[in-house]
Amino acid sequence: MTTLLIKSIDYLATFDDARREIRDGALLVRDNVIDQVGTTAQLGSTPADRVVDLSGHIVMPGLVNTHHHMYQNLTRVMVQDDELFVWLTTLYPIWAQLDDEAIYVSARVAMAELMQSGCTTSSDHLYVLPNNATLDAEIRAAREVGIRFHAARGAMSRGKSQGGLPPDNCVEKEDAILRDAERLINQYHDSSRHSMSRIVLAPCSPFSVTPGLMKEAAQLARAHKNVLLHSHLAEDLDEETYCAKVYGMRSVDFAASVDWLGPDVWFAHAIFLNDREIQTFSETGTGMTHCPSANMRCGQGIAKIRQMRQAGVKVGLGVDGSASNDTSNMFLEARLAQLLQRVAPARYLSETPGGPGGFGGNPKALSARDALEMATRGGASVLGRDDIGALAPGMSADFIAVKLRQLGLSGAERDPLAALIMCGPFKVDHSFINGREIISRGEFTALDVEEVLASHRTIMSRIYQQ
């Protein structure tokens, strides 16, 4: 057993059940688990194998990213000004060039970018698997870079000839999808506490799979402990139209019809939920991922986050794919979540006769702490985890430190926690994941960024040449 003492932390935001924020804080870590949390006066003289002085820093739990498509960083800034279905149908043929090497290299870029912006746990929804590509490639990347990883085995099975949106060369056979999902669970899924590797089953969307695959995926997931279900839902008005036309129902009713509501299910986006459907999410324990950047980028709309949180829905944050974001920055996502809720139309002034026109927002819609809570505890709850998202005894040792003495934070000493997103985003100076130091003084301890970038460039030129 090894012990690690982190002391003299200027500001320690624990996000524990009491939401303690401690000045001159300290943490004692045993192996990969937090043992004690307190002040430097209380813990500072505890003997430890390693002592790290983090004076001049704010420390908080690592951020939890609950929706991504990492491979998309090979196609950033493409289709800049079109709606979702045009965006997708333009990109599908390029994504059809992916293979294991492209998935591995793009995952390394995405994971490094995420970790620099505070993320210590990420899910990735990989649903395009042409050329015998597998999730094994990104799981290997996660193990090498040291991020806690929930690999979501995505899938598309309804090609254009079957009334779906993707071209036929981007879809897989349903029995092969399910066989591969079971293989991944047996090979990589660790259901235990402090697990670094979990498998999620994730058919892509109502317009790219069949109801039969959704039902069978749910059955397969529920036969295994802590295997969760994930998909896109209520993401776009075109999806609403598709569900009405093909299934004769709203998308949440479609989810219910394939047994996809429950505490083991979370959906990305969930923008177009009415009051009844928000209540359904709350009552069934169904979670959602809010992706403000992508929702703004594709002009989709504003999810009712304030209303969902008030109704008790589990809400996490996600950067979404790097072709619709086009970054993997979790602090930025928390900042945009806060700001976007504030401009969500609380009341349509233009509908008031003789009114001033335009629409009004609400500065109380979401606080900085609410947004950071969604990025930590919220994400953990969506992923079905009670061992990450807060710093308290018995929790996984996943925490980040941001340097306070930097230009963008000067003058924010009164509230350094809110400042992380109100003045940011910032890069982390230190990141510990499962007790292991991944970033130290702003540098990766075991990742050669230049090498990662060079291999990314090589893959990109190959894909675009084809």
Ligand SMILES: [Zn+2]
């Ligand atoms: Zn997505």
